[in-house]
Amino acid sequence: CADPVAEHPLMTGQLSAPMRISPASGTTATTFTVRWAPGPLPPGYVVDVQRRAPGSTTWTNWRTGVTTTNTTFKTSIRGTWAFRARLRRTSNGKASGWSNGRTVTVS
Numbered sequence: 522c523a524d525p526v527a528e529h530p531l532m533t534g535q536l537s538a539p540m541r542i543s544p545a546s547g548t549t550a551t552t553f554t555v556r557w558a559p560g561p562l563p564p565g566y567v568v569d570v571q572r573r574a575p576g577s578t579t580w581t582n583w584r585t586g587v588t589t590t591n592t593t594f595k596t597s598i599r600g601t602w603a604f605r606a607r608l609r610r611t612s613n614g615k616a617s618g619w620s621n622g623r624t625v626t627v628s
Contacts, residue, residue, distance in 0.1 A: 539620070540606055542594075546626040549597050553625050556591035557606035569607050569616070575600020575627075586611075594625070601626050 541556045557568050570584040575598060583604070584592065596602070603624045609616040 540604060540623045542604065542623050542625045544625075546628070548628055549595075549599065551595070551627070553594045554591055555594050555604055555623075555625075557620070558590040560590065562588055562590070562608070565611050567609050567611055569609055571605050571619070573603040573622070574598065575602060580605065596627055599627050 543554050543556075544551065547553065555570070557570055562568065567586040567588055568584070569582065569586065571580040572583040572594075573580050580603075586609070594602070594604075601624050603622040605619045605622045607617045607619050
C-alpha cells in the first residue's frame, strides 16, 4: 500500500509495499497466506485490510488497525476472493489510499 501522508521537510514521495497472497490458488482445504508488508511497519503506523467475497462488489473490513505483516486465510466458499490494504497513522488517523487488490482463487 502507498503512503502519501509520509512527511519530511526535504523529501516527498510515497512508501509502498505490494500485497501478496500465496499460494495464488487452491482448494477449500488450502490455507493461504495474505501478506501486506514485507517487514515490520514503521513506528506509529497500523494497517487496515479489506476483503471482497466471490460475486460481491462490496469491500468489507477484515483486519483493522493491525501491526502484523500477514495472516492466514481459509474458506469453504469457492470463487475468487480479493484483498486490499492501506497504511494508517495512529497519531492522526490519516491513511494512504487502498492498495491495488490482489486475488486468490478457491476451488
